[in-house]
Amino acid sequence: DGGITQSPKYLFRKEGQNVTLSCEQNLNHDAMYWYRQDPGQGLRLIYYSQIVNDFQKGDIAEGYSVSREKKESFPLTVTSAQKNPTAFYLCASKRGLRTLPEESYGYTFGSGTRLTVV
Amino acid sequence: KNEVEQSPQNLTAQEGEFITINCSYSVGISALHWLQQHPGGGIVSLFMLSSGKKKHGRLIATINIQEKHSSLHITASHPRDSAVYICAPRTGNQFYFGTGTSLTVIP
Numbered sequence: 001d002g003g004i005t006q007s008p009k010y011l012f013r014k015e016g017q018n019v020t021l022s023c024e025q026n027l028n029h030d031a032m033y034w035y036r037q038d039p040g041q042g043l044r045l046i047y048y049s050q051i052v053n054d055f056q057k058g059d060i061a062e063g064y065s066v067s068r069e070k071k072e073s074f075p076l077t078v079t080s081a082q083k084n085p086t087a088f089y090l091c092a093s094k095r096g097l098r099t100l101p102e103e104s105y106g107y108t109f110g111s112g113t114r115l116t117v118v
Numbered sequence: 119k120n121e122v123e124q125s126p127q128n129l130t131a132q133e134g135e136f137i138t139i140n141c142s143y144s145v146g147i148s149a150l151h152w153l154q155q156h157p158g159g160g161i162v163s164l165f166m167l168s169s170g171k172k173k174h175g176r177l178i179a180t181i182n183i184q185e186k187h188s189s190l191h192i193t194a195s196h197p198r199d200s201a202v203y204i205c206a207p208r209t210g211n212q213f214y215f216g217t218g219t220s221l222t223v224i225p
Contacts, residue, residue, distance in 0.1 A: 035215075042122065042204070042215030090161060107151065111160035 001038060003027065004110035006091050011115045013085075021076045025089035029108070031094040032074035036060060036087045037112075049074055059071045078115065085117045121145045124205050124216040131223050139219045141205030143203040144186065147214075152179050152190050153204040155218065161204070164190075194224045 013019045023032065031050045035043040045058030049068040063082025068074055072101045074093075078085045091110040122143045131137055141150070152165045165172050165179040167188075172179050174194075181188040188207075192199055200223050205216040 034144065040217060042217050043206075043213070044215070092161075107163050107166070109153070109161035109163065 004091055004093055004108055006110035006113050008113060009111065011113055013115065013117050015117055016080045018080060019085075019115065021078065021080050021089050021091075021115070023074045023076065023110060025072055025074075025091075025093045025108070027093060027095065027108060028071070029093035029095045030071070033092040033094070034058075034064075034066065034074070034076045035090040035092065037090060038087050045090075046076065067069075078103070085115060087115060089113045089115060120217075121214040122205055122207060124203075124219050125215070126219060128220045130221070131195050131221070133196060133223055133225050135195050135223075137195050137199075137221065137223075139190045139203050139205075139221070141188045141190070141207075141216055142186060143188075143205070143207045143214065144179045145207060145209060145214055147183075147209050148187050150181055150207050150214070151206040151208060152188070153206055155204060156192040157201070157204040160174040164203075192221075195221075197225050199223050 007022045017061055033048040034046040037043050044060050045064040046064050047058055049055035052068055052071050055066050055068050060092055063079055065077045090112045094107050103106055125140045147175045149166050154162045154164050167179055167181050176193045178191040200221055202218040202220050204218045207214050
C-alpha cells in the first residue's frame with residue numbers, strides 16, 4: 001500500500017543533541033512538508049519541498065534543517081539551536097507541482113513522530 | 119489573532135448522537151480541509167472542499183465561502199469516531215490549521 005512512513009513513532013534525545021526525523025513516501029508525490037504541533041496549538045509549517053534538491057522555509061524554520069536528495073525522502077533535522085524541540089512532528093506529501101483541481105484530494109499525512117528532549 | 123477558530127474545543131456525545139463541529143476563518147482560501155487525528159497522532163484527510171457540501175458515509179462537510187464558515191457533521195456517532203477533528207483552510211500550499219475539536223463518543 002502507498003503511504004508515508006515516519007520513524008520512529010517516539011524519540012527521546014538529550015538536550016544539545018541534533019536529531020533527524022525520517023519521512024519516506026512511496027506515492028510518487030512531488031511535494032513534501034514538515035509540520036510541528038504543540039499542545040493546544042494548530043499545526044505549523046517548518047519546511048516544505050516541491051521538487052528534489054529544492055526546499056523552502058515555512059513559518060517556524062529556525063533551528064531546523066532539511067534535505068531533499070531523493071523524491072521519496074524528506075528528513076528533518078532538529079538542531080541544538082531549536083529552543084523548544086519537544087513536540088509532535090508531522091510529515092505530509094502532495095502530488096503534482098501545479099495547482100490541482102480544487103475538488104481533488106492530493107494530500108497525505110504521516111502518522112507523526114513525538115520527540116521529547118530531556 | 120487566530121486565522122482559524124473551531125468550536126467547540128471539546129465535545130462529549132452519547133453513541134448515536136448527531137454531532138456538529140464548526141470552523142470560522144478569516145483568510146481568503148482556495149480550499150478547506152477537514153482532518154481527523156487519532157490518539158496516536160496520525161492524521162487522515164477526511165474532506166477537501168471549496169464549495170457546497172460533501173458526504174462520505176456518516177460524515178458530511180459543508181462550506182460557505184461568503185461567510186467564511188465550514189461545518190463537519192457526524193450522523194449516528196460511534197465510539198470509533200472519538201478523535202481530534204482539525205479544520206485546515208488552505209491558500210495554494212499554505213495551510214492554516216485550527217487547534218482542533220476533541221470528540222469523545224461514549225457507548
